[in-house]
């Protein structure tokens with residue numbers, strides 16, 4: 712099965728379900744994720760987070776994922792997640808990713824447009840898809856009552872037209888990390904963005920959102936959902952429990968892989984049934 716970009720994963724007739732992006736933080740993560748995707752015969756996106764490069768070389772992580780994707784039995788996209796550095800995006804492209812995210816969400820709007828459009832021009836010559844971000848998917852400081860945190864539907868349409876992105880990460884009430892209170896998704900806003908924008912819509916900060924809300928979000932137009940915190944929390948719990956009575960790291964990695972597979976299997980199953988639900992507003 713070839714390595715694919717995001718456009719090959721999203722059916723424009725929207726008959727497919729949302730595709731999950733799961734962040735890779737080591738060999739066992741990528742292996743467990745592809746294994747579950749094959750078991751469920753479901754496409755998957757391996758997310759390589761830019762902040763991981765503080766600890767591991769970009770070339771090593773990207774090439775490992777690309778090689779595994781090329782040998783998988785289901786379509787796999789390898790996507791640079793939250794790329795903020797132009798250099799890292801070019802290095803990821805050179806090493807074979809099929810998709811990149813340029814996260815210019817903290818920049819002034821016009822600068823976000825200009826820089827995203829430049830990346831789109833470069834990536835598209837290589838057949839690589841690009842995800843942009845508009846609105847602010849915060850970490851901890853998210854204020855659900857402040858409209859400036861949310862994506863404006865008119866601005867989303869303008870952003871897509873001016874940049875040519877293939878996918879757009881939108882802010883409709885989710886945040887990265889662990890939620891202090893249960894997230895409340897703004898489905899009305901999501902539906903309005905969906906009506907104005909015809910590229911894939913992406914939900915970040917998926918950990919902590921209820922299964923019902925995911926399914927409703929998919930029915931309202933979400934095509935891709937990013938999940939990492941839930942995997943991270945479960946892995947840390949498994950490793951701390953396992954290492955309290957075991958000093959064999961190989962055995963611990965086995966338990967870690969099982970945990971990653973269980974979390975990914977749960978989310979993939981939920982994402983695969985999203986379109987069976989209603990976007991009842």
Ligand SMILES: [Zn+2]
Nearest residue numbers: 793915916937
């Ligand atoms: Zn994100």
